[in-house]
Amino acid sequence: MANRNEQGVWEHVPSPFCGIGSDDLKIRVSGSRIEVLENGDAVTREAFEQPLGETRPMISGKPVSLEEAVERAAAVLAEAELPLLAGLATDVAGMRAALSLADRLGAVVDNMNSRAAMRNILVLQDSGWMTTTLAEVKNRADLLLVVGTDVESLFPRFFQRHIWVDGMFVEAADREVVYLGKAPSGYASVSPDGRKPTVLACEDRDLPAVVSMLRLLVNDRPVGVDSVGGIEIQALKELAGRLKSANYGVIAWAAGALEWEHAELTVQITCEMIKDLNQRTRCSGLPLGGREGDQTATQVCGWQTGYPVRVRFSRGIPEYDPYLNATERLLEEGEVDALLWLSAYNSSRLPPRVGVPTVVLGRGGMNFDQPPEVYIPVGVPGIDHAGHTYRTDNVVAVRLFKLRDSGLPSSAQVLEAIERAVRAKLSS
Amino acid sequence: MGSELKIINGRVYDPINDIDGEIRDVCIRDGKIVESVADDAKVIDAAGKVVMPGGVDMHCHIAGHKVNLARKFQPEDHRHDVQPRVGALRSGTGGTVPSTFTTGYRYATLGYTTAMEAAVPPMGARHTLEELHDTPVVDKGFYLLLANNVCLNQLLEQGRHAEFRDAVAWWLNKSKAYAIKLVNPGGDEPWKGRKNSNVHDLDQPISGFDLTPRKIIKALIDVSNDLGLPHPAHIHCNNLGHSGNYATTLETMKTADGRRAHITHIQFHSYGGEVGKNPTSAARQIVDYINEHPNISADVGQVMFGKATIMTADAPLTWLLRNMSKDKWINADTECESGCGIIPFSYQEHVYTHAIQWAIGLELFLLSKDPWRMVLSTDHPNGGSFENYPRLIRLLMDKPFRDEQAKRANPKAIANTSLLDIDREFTMREIVIVTRAGPARLLGLENKGHLGVGADADITIYDEMEDKEAMFNAARYVIKGGELFIDNHEFRFDHEGSVYHVSPSYNPEIERVLKPFFEDYYSVQFENYPVSDHYIARGVTVPTGQSQP
Numbered sequence: 001m002a003n004r005n006e007q008g009v010w011e012h013v014p015s016p017f018c019g020i021g022s023d024d025l026k027i028r029v030s031g032s033r034i035e036v037l038e039n040g041d042a043v044t045r046e047a048f049e050q051p052l053g054e055t056r057p058m059i060s061g062k063p064v065s066l067e068e069a070v071e072r073a074a075a076v077l078a079e080a081e082l083p084l085l086a087g088l089a090t091d092v093a094g095m096r097a098a099l100s101l102a103d104r105l106g107a108v109v110d111n112m113n114s115r116a117a118m119r120n121i122l123v124l125q126d127s128g129w130m131t132t133t134l135a136e137v138k139n140r141a142d143l144l145l146v147v148g149t150d151v152e153s154l155f156p157r158f159f160q161r162h163i164w165v166d167g168m169f170v171e172a173a174d175r176e177v178v179y180l181g182k183a184p185s186g187y188a189s190v191s192p193d194g195r196k197p198t199v200l201a202c203e204d205r206d207l208p209a210v211v212s213m214l215r216l217l218v219n220d221r222p223v224g225v226d227s228v229g230g231i232e233i234q235a236l237k238e239l240a241g242r243l244k245s246a247n248y249g250v251i252a253w254a255a256g257a258l259e260w261e262h263a264e265l266t267v268q269i270t271c272e273m274i275k276d277l278n279q280r281t282r283c284s285g286l287p288l289g290g291r292e293g294d295q296t297a298t299q300v301c302g303w304q305t306g307y308p309v310r311v312r313f314s315r316g317i318p319e320y321d322p323y324l325n326a327t328e329r330l331l332e333e334g335e336v337d338a339l340l341w342l343s344a345y346n347s348s349r350l351p352p353r354v355g356v357p358t359v360v361l362g363r364g365g366m367n368f369d370q371p372p373e374v375y376i377p378v379g380v381p382g383i384d385h386a387g388h389t390y391r392t393d394n395v396v397a398v399r400l401f402k403l404r405d406s407g408l409p410s411s412a413q414v415l416e417a418i419e420r421a422v423r424a425k426l427s428s
Numbered sequence: 429m430g431s432e433l434k435i436i437n438g439r440v441y442d443p444i445n446d447i448d449g450e451i452r453d454v455c456i457r458d459g460k461i462v463e464s465v466a467d468d469a470k471v472i473d474a475a476g477k478v479v480m481p482g483g484v485d486m487h488c489h490i491a492g493h494k495v496n497l498a499r500k501f502q503p504e505d506h507r508h509d510v511q512p513r514v515g516a517l518r519s520g521t522g523g524t525v526p527s528t529f530t531t532g533y534r535y536a537t538l539g540y541t542t543a544m545e546a547a548v549p550p551m552g553a554r555h556t557l558e559e560l561h562d563t564p565v566v567d568k569g570f571y572l573l574l575a576n577n578v579c580l581n582q583l584l585e586q587g588r589h590a591e592f593r594d595a596v597a598w599w600l601n602k603s604k605a606y607a608i609k610l611v612n613p614g615g616d617e618p619w620k621g622r623k624n625s626n627v628h629d630l631d632q633p634i635s636g637f638d639l640t641p642r643k644i645i646k647a648l649i650d651v652s653n654d655l656g657l658p659h660p661a662h663i664h665c666n667n668l669g670h671s672g673n674y675a676t677t678l679e680t681m682k683t684a685d686g687r688r689a690h691i692t693h694i695q696f697h698s699y700g701g702e703v704g705k706n707p708t709s710a711a712r713q714i715v716d717y718i719n720e721h722p723n724i725s726a727d728v729g730q731v732m733f734g735k736a737t738i739m740t741a742d743a744p745l746t747w748l749l750r751n752m753s754k755d756k757w758i759n760a761d762t763e764c765e766s767g768c769g770i771i772p773f774s775y776q777e778h779v780y781t782h783a784i785q786w787a788i789g790l791e792l793f794l795l796s797k798d799p800w801r802m803v804l805s806t807d808h809p810n811g812g813s814f815e816n817y818p819r820l821i822r823l824l825m826d827k828p829f830r831d832e833q834a835k836r837a838n839p840k841a842i843a844n845t846s847l848l849d850i851d852r853e854f855t856m857r858e859i860v861i862v863t864r865a866g867p868a869r870l871l872g873l874e875n876k877g878h879l880g881v882g883a884d885a886d887i888t889i890y891d892e893m894e895d896k897e898a899m900f901n902a903a904r905y906v907i908k909g910g911e912l913f914i915d916n917h918e919f920r921f922d923h924e925g926s927v928y929h930v931s932p933s934y935n936p937e938i939e940r941v942l943k944p945f946f947e948d949y950y951s952v953q954f955e956n957y958p959v960s961d962h963y964i965a966r967g968v969t970v971p972t973g974q975s976q977p
Contacts, residue, residue, distance in 0.1 A: 011955075012953045012955040012956055014956060021951065021952065023952055023953050023956045024953055092558055096562070100518070103513055103518055103519050121500070124500065124501055124758070125500075125501060125502070125503060125756075126756065127756045128501065128756035128757045128758045128770070129758060129759075130758070130759040130760070131758075131759075131760045131761075132760065132761040133760075133761065133762055133763045133951070134763075134951040135551075135763040135949065135950055135951040136620070136761045136762070136763060138949070138951060139578075139949055140620060161951070162951070166948075167949065168578065168948075168949050169636070248620070278747070278759075282620065284760075284761060298500065299496060299555070300558075302496045302499050302500040303491075303495075303496050303499065303527060303528045303558075303559045303562060304518070304520065304527055304528060304529065304562060305519075305520060305521060305527055306499045306500075306503070306505075306506040306520065306521035306523070306525070306526070306527040306530075307499075307500065307503055307506065307521075308500040313513075313519060316512045316513045316519060317510040317511070317512050317513070317519050317521070318506075318510070318519055318520065318521055318527070319507075320503050320506075320507075386962070388554065388558065390555075394493065394497070395493045395549075395551060395552055395555070395760075395762055395763060396551055396552075396554075396555075396763070396951070396952065397554035397555045397558060398952070398956070399554065399956065399960060399962070
């Protein structure tokens with residue numbers, strides 16, 4: 001487990017921000033100031049090092065005690081006909097507390113990244129898939145195909161940690177990388193011996209057609225055109241051949257990067273192509289995500305309700321609907337009359353601007369255009385308090401550590417206090 | 429004192445203490461069974477009722493990565509079967525893979541108070557413990573998948589037996605596991621290493637290693653016994669589901685060479701016939717062997733007609749079965765430690781294979797001479813949900829009911845078994861053995877499965893009824909850890925349950941061997957890998973005993 005030496009330097013620190021569970025960071029803590037000394041990257045450094053910010057709870061922008069803020073939050077939620085608990089970027093304990101509160105209130109729960117997550121979940125629920133995890137990628141993958149995603153801007157250390165290292169059954173020098181759709185923004189995907197990735201670039205809008213074509217070619221179907229989305233068929237044929245000749249191909253995408261209508265269909269074609277490839281060799285999908293606790297939210301919601309996200313408790317039972325229970329729709333249609341927004345990792349993820357009373361549990365330093373009815377700064381899991389989070393591949397729960405004493409409560413503590421206050425109100 | 433309780437006038441079944449349906453009192457204080465309690469203790473009048481220890485499910489899939497994936501994967505499994513919020517209890521959903529709270533409540537409703545999750549890769553231990561934390565009422569634990577662990581395979585192929593033993597003990601400690609689990613020993617490597625194939629013979633070399641399944645099986649059976657673990661190696665044999673696989677199962681049992689071993693869901697491993705053709709029943713051959721070898725125990729893994737979810741660490745099996753139900757399916761490789769597959773499934777009476785699986789399971793129960801070593805499971809949810817247990821109990825206790833059910837099933841399949849020729853009906857005592865006393869004893873849980881002084885006060889009280897399915901469907905009273913959890917069919921309070929795990933000793937020098945391996949091949953730091961005590965709010969470390977012969 002992470003430990004601290006005399007100079008206030010922590011080693012083996014896991015990052016709750018990067019999604020791929022980097023747990024080798026070296027971090028110095030001086031007072032409330034945090035400095036990433038080693039193994040940081042653009043995502044984790046910025047997230048770890050931002051100043052503590054405002055720590056006082058507020059009602060309509062005016063500082064109050066935590067008790068007053070909790071009391072008001074409970075009143076807002078208890079008085080609502082149908083409250084929405086959204087954002088839900090927190091750790092396992094925070095998510096447990098959020099679901100317990102929602103169960104009691106008869107609220108709806110949804111996650112801030114679920115619009116992206118649904119692109120994968122709908123595929124999982126419709127046709128299933130074949131996937132793998134990060135250690136298998138490291139030890140077996142001889143071909144990585146990246147679909148529609150600039151991996152390094154979202155997961156800067158992915159290549160360093162899992163591709164450009166020697167694995168058990170494959171060496172870094174024997175791995176190949178191919179990009180389909182978006183081109184990489186930097187050099188992370190260039191191998192240490194200087195090999196550049198093959199890039200078959202196209203516009204996002206053409207990617208569904210390009211991926212469909214690749215699947216046809218993988219299955220040796222006849223094709224009547226010379227190019228698709230500006231990519232030569234010959235180049236796609238070669239890619240299909242490489243996928244078939246690889247020992248353990250891995251196809252990665254980040255659903256959050258696939259920003260077009262019904263991108264789930266592109267994910268589905270990719271996943272079906274992976275199944276086709278397994279008729280002759282091994283190939284696995286690697287959906288990338290896990291930032292802002294999104295996998296944590298779907299995991300805990302999954303085991304407590306049976307459904308990953310977008311669950312409504314208003315009839316006293318969990319009811320799932322991927323469309324009706326979406327945050328955006330509920331707010332646009334005016335179906336909910338109170339909002340609790342939870343964003344414990346990222347102070348720039350602000351609540352949607354809505355005309356209903358809003359309670360924000362957020363990382364310190366949130367800058368609101370208009371202060372919400374209640375704002376309670378909460379600690380960051382993995383900085384201000386210990387906790388558990390899930391990384392992108394959903395298998396591995398990462399234990400997070402408390403690195404500093406900020407005095408900030410955890411989201412779980414605040415949610416539990418709100419639930420106690422709600423119970424007192426509902427029973428009186 | 430509120431913690432004192434006395435059950436009077438009930439018909440008590442407690443086979444471990446040779447009590448077989450006597451009317452007698454049971455006294456409880458501070459969560460334990462005691463000789464007597466004060467005169468003002470709370471009294472439950474169990475006249476006309478049957479009193480027995482709480483049920484112990486020694487093999488089910490209720491928590492962890494693949495279980496949760498199966499939940500999220502099948503919203504249609506939950507919609508028709510909801511668990512409303514009641515009092516202090518939480519809402520949830522059922523189906524073949526219920527949500528965690530619902531799992532705990534429904535086990536309790538049936539009178540079960542202990543359930544063991546049967547397949548967890550070490551990397552998934554934390555996740556499993558998180559879910560078990562949210563699985564109320566029951567005491568629980570999990571078995572650790574070690575038969576496809578690349579690091580252990582390497583130690584074994586190099587003949588480093590002492591280090592292998594220490595590494596296994598280290599892994600059990602660091603994962604907070606209860607027992608060693610083998611699933612399709614050696615089968616992951618041919619699956620992951622390009623050829624999406626499997627191993628089919630215990631002496632077939634495993635690609636990439638100078639190793640055979642037999643060597644892995646032998647080594648893990650030996651380590652379980654050498655470490656004196658309360659439960660021996662828990663083995664899902666190779667060739668699950670294949671016609672003719674009973675020969676592999678017999679070979680696996682022989683590999684134990686007289687030492688203790690547990691064969692799980694043995695019904696799925698008791699098929700005669702030729703590979704690729706319809707299975708026949710080899711229940712007789714399997715039972716004969718077990719009857720004569722007291723070192724071997726088994727749970728049946730009965731299939732029940734209706735919905736199920738195939739959910740297994742046997743990834744290549746899933747690949748093989750994927751198109752059978754023409755439905756969606758999942759395969760997932762897991763961190764050099766395991767793999768898994770999930771398929772929604774339905775066992776249908778008219779289908780030959782399903783009907784013969786059903787009949788073979790019942791043959792295994794009914795032909796076994798020793799119910800202590802052939803205990804009840806459905807491999808929940810693989811053979812069907814644990815909610816089928818009451819019906820399964822009736823099938824064992826009620827010959828006319830069983831024959832009537834058999835006559836509805838595929839006649840060719842039933843005719844290929846001896847089921848209709850078997851007249852045996854289980855007694856109440858035998859039911860208590862296969863659902864409580866037997867599993868508790870096989871698990872080495874000395875304070876469970878009986879009602880003697882000092883035992884945990886986990887007790888079920890059922891109305892005595894002719895229809896045994898109705899009787900076992902809903903306990904009238906369930907006492908967990910001395911507290912009345914279900915009182916006259918109503919849930920009274922929430923109860924967390926405890927996590928049971930082992931902590932065998934090992935030479936700490938083994939970390940010098942493991943650490944470099946982690947640094948080279950794992951995706952987490954060695955320092956961050958062990959499961960810390962934070963994950964277990966209420967834990968019980970079951971002592972490891974003397975090395976077993």
